[in-house]
Amino acid sequence: MSGLRVIPTWRHGHERLYVCRTDGRNIAWYDREAGRVNLLSEERREDVLAVLGPFVTGPVTVGPPPVPTPAELARLSLHPDDDLAPNRPGEALLIALDRDPGPPRRLRPDPRRRALAAEQTVGAALDRLEGAGWHTLHSVPLPGGDRIHHLVIGPGGLFCVRSLHTRGQRVVVTDPMVAVGRQAPRPLLRGLRADADRASYALTAEVHPLLALAEPSGLAVTTPLGEARVLRDSDLAELARTGGTLKPADVEALHAMARDRRTWSPV
Template structure:
């Protein structure tokens, strides 16, 4: 018996197996994606490999952890209060509902609940892309009270994704106006373009706008003409974004994500 235990965990969609002492301190980890055993203490190599033996398959390398990239160093230096990465889908709406809950006797449903459900649905679909090399940030605050519902960064570029709850209602789009059901049209595409433009300015990179229709089911989508430069995707179409590529290298994705997750990046846009 080595006295070491193996604890599985997930990081950016990739599985890691951490090798820990009895007091919980890590002495090594096995990254399945790179097939590498990273040792924090070289004198424990034999014990670590014994503990990992049931999990090691095929060829693998053993050595000290790689030198942190500039993006990783920036992340380590980021104060927790300025880190947007922990934000859940609809984080701002969750806070709003906690601070100002709906009265128990209110007859009409608070629109914030439908909006939150839409952001959660779209956010969960985008989170699934992390295994394909994408990074996602949710509820990114902008000066003036605006916010980006979801910011997607990956091999196919950067996307500002706005979530819209439709619940199988008819959706009519006549750029820049969007109408859901019997509601009056609103210039939603203009707002999404504006958010994408502000994100482009903050990150000094092209950010493309996307409107994601959440909960559409068999909803009827009527588009007078294809919106200029805005992708309109149903909920079921979101996984298709993972097939896009050829724009950013992995190092670029990590660098942009490190910048975007810093709340201070967005203060002057």
């Protein structure tokens, strides 16, 4: 008997099978998705492969763990309090509503809840880009109490995304003004461009402004928008079809920089 046992775990949504000694220490793990058995010591190679035998599917590569990239090292050294990656869509609004939910009954709906619904709708659409090599950070805090609703990083570049609640309403965009239904037009694109400029400064990379409309009934853009884009939440999947701007290593490096709260303190 080798005295080894196999313990299944989940890490970042992927299953891993760890091989442990009787004292609980790991000596190898099998990443089924990558088709790789990572050995921490060559001395128990045959024992490890024997105990993993019933679990292995298809051909596998056996060897020491791959050397972490600079982006992975930066992530591993990041303090949890400074890591923005776990933020949920609308994280700042969720915290604000938890601290001050407002009166139980009011004549008009709390505008914070409409804004939260928009960020959650848009955020869910952006999170679905993850499988196409994109990363999305939500509620990125900026000095002065401002924040970027969503920052998207992928093969097609970087986008500073602002969510806008437009459910069931027609939106008319006359740069920089945005009119939602019967509401008075507001210069939303001007503020969005300013946020994108701050993100460009923090990341030393070009960041494009993108206004994301949550469930509008219609959209009319009456003037050219230049570098800015306006998309419905249902059209955000178009980003996955863009590429050729950033290599995978650049995407990972920029994501590692952007998820660090300290990156945003000088802007």
